[in-house]
Amino acid sequence: MKMLLSLKSVSKSFAAVQALSDASFDLCPGEVHALVGENGAGKSTLIRLITGALRPDSGTLEIDGQLISDNTPSRSRELGVAAIYQQPALFPDLSVIENLALGLEPGRLWRRVDWRARRERAARLLHLVGADIDPEMIVSRLSMPQQQLIEIARALGSSARILILDEPTASLSDREVENLFRVIRDLRKAGLGIVYISHRFEEIFALADRVTILRDGQTVAQLGIDQTNPTGLIELMVGRELSTVFPKRRVPIGEPVLRVEHLSSREAGLHNITFEVRAGEIFGLAGLVGSGRSELARALFGLHPVDSGRILLHGRELVDLSPQRAIEAGIGLVPEDRRRHGVIADLPIDVNSSLAILPQISTAGLLHPDEERCLAASLADRLRLKAPALFAPVSSLSGGNQQKVALARWLATRPALLILDEPTQGIDVGAKAEIHRQMGELAAEGVAIIMISSEMPEVLGMSDRLAVMRHGTIAAILDRSEASPELIAAHAFGA
């Protein structure tokens, strides 16, 4: 059978970092080929060679049987490659129809537009991906998962034959993941080749036909999915045995740290929220994407104005909350969109990981660089941070490693209340277990933790109690002993 894609012995380095060394990968029509590896293993770099964003230092790339020596993004697109990332790349101010037309229709921009044909084509493509979306909608008004489906629709419209998905499900709910999988299976049946990158093993075993494992830029194995199992995959990824599930540590629950009373915020779309979190408690926030979980986190950190209700920390009301005041009062937040808010991409790692504890490691406004470096080094080690050096800018790290830096910043502090929004999204198995362990340690020290997670096993496994949010308010608060996936789903959908 003719291969859709074949990379042989490709290497790529960035200055001193060997991102890929002698790696190989191929793709047949009608298969889902998963690409797995720890954070920084080289997955995204391999993808960027295929899409023409980067050129290899050595090795060969063939697309559809043609040897491509000077790949560029437009060349690769012409050859039928389409890539979809975690963050949709659409034009937010244009409608769905316009987004589906851009780049697909031949001819000049100012030619006469056949609106009817455009509309019909958009409707047909949306139907193919199972998206129930009005084509006239402006894209910025759509949810992230909806935008992602539009990107896939656009890829189909451009008659892509190779579809690359780099961690596409990170912020999708279970139901949205199901729809995406259905679409992927249809495309496989239609003969497309699909490259699928994910840190979630359930997905890989549910979807993939073959899997290639990258470790430190090298391909360590390529297997049929029925030749392996999750434990085997992890061993190949990390090169050692590893326990993936970290059992929840039971710690004594203390006094209330945070009390939220009838909180409403028009800007954040929150209304009448009441709950409390105690010292040592991990309080989960479950709910659908868009139910208001991140907005609640942001409001507690002073990023949304509160219209009515009260926020009390250790019994003292926090008024006119701002992020500055929140930090002073002892509240920490690791936001969801870490690429935008969680790290300062151009600053070195050691500075980033100590930003939040400046008062602790500085006296009279002077920073002790040694302490900063020492702290960063110990955290980097525990989270298995893969970076050329601690003084490297964060922007040069892989996606997952950037997330580790954002987390390290707050794990380094001992806030009274720590809010973690999707703390392990995009993070590899080994580091994930370490983050869960760290959360347990912080809780044992009496930190109150709020954890937002879209991953059912994580929210069920880690929380002492959890709130299910729906339409900007709390639909139910469940105790660990009574919480189940069915009950959470029932409250999340309002059934």
Ligand SMILES: Nc1ncnc2c1ncn2[C@@H]1O[C@H](COP(=O)(O)OP(=O)(O)OP(=O)(O)O)[C@@H](O)[C@H]1O
């Ligand atoms: N532009 C760059 N400059 C310097 N180093 C880079 C650059 N891009 C990637 N790297 C390095 O190359 C290595 C591989 O990164 P890559 O993004 O391919 O990892 P990944 O497997 O996609 O990881 P993740 O699961 O975290 O997304 C990392 O060590 C990273 O720091």
Ligand SMILES: [Mg+2]
């Ligand atoms: Mg990546």
